[in-house]
Amino acid sequence: MGSNDYINNYYAPAENPVSQLYTPDRFADLLIRELKTNLKRLHSYGARKIVVIGLTGVGCCPHVAKKFGGKPCSEKVNSEVQLFNDKLTPLVNKLNQKLTDAKFTFLNATSVFNTLLQQGSQNSTGxxxxxxxxxxxxVPYHTPCANRSEYVFFDGFHPTESSNKILADLAYNAKSPQVISPYTFEQLLAL
Structure with a gap:
């Protein structure tokens, strides 16, 4: 229930016909049902403090942006992925109501990722x-760039280590309910 479901399935029709079977909204519903099942399974195994992380700007990944003609991002892909993200807060709220011995919180990774992109200190398109x-x-056996801290993405999909550190700091220190709710990391840890 994440970026790979979109990148490797929904947006890869030659390898997987799922985009021909589901509208973007119905595909998001399918992923939410699977996520709900898996979160309940985690709860049955004893998990009690769970952070549900939304998807970042999938359409901003260099490979996806190139494939779908977006500069710097494919807004089509991002808007379709946002359909999934929009269903996460209601899911978290329902789980908190039904599984009262657990605490679920939603981290809006798109918001965190957009903050990283707005900082502009890193190359976000290459x-x-x-x-x-x-x-x-x-490409196998080619030496990657020496200045990795200047790039958001290591390859066409994955953030560099420096990007992950920035994203983790932004997420952990988030206080706004538009970024994380109903609990911040600090609140979740204190419970």
Whole structure:
């Protein structure tokens, strides 16, 4: 229930016909049902403090943006992925109502990711390695860039270590209910 469901399934019709079977909204519903089942399973195994993380700007990944013609992002992809993200807060609220011995919170990763992009201190449209056009992964045996901290993405999909550190700090220190709710990380840890 994440980026790979969109990148490797919904937006890969040659390999997987799922986009021909589901509208974007119905596909988001399908993923939400699967996520709900898996979150309940985690609860049955004893998990009691769970952060449900929304998807970042999938359409901003260099490979996806190139494939769908977006500069710097594919707004079509981002708006369709947002349909999934919009269903996460109601899911978290329902789980908190039904499973009262647990605490679920939603982290709006799109908001966190957009903050990273707005900082503008990193190259957000290219990748640190030379990408294979067909797969978006790094060309084997080519040396990646030496200045990895200056790139948001390592390859066509995955953030660099420095981006992940920034994203983690932004997420952990978030206080706004538009970014994390109903509990901040600090509140969740204190419960």
């Amino acid at each position: 990748s640190c390695c030379k990408m294979q056009r067909s797969t978006g992964t790094c």
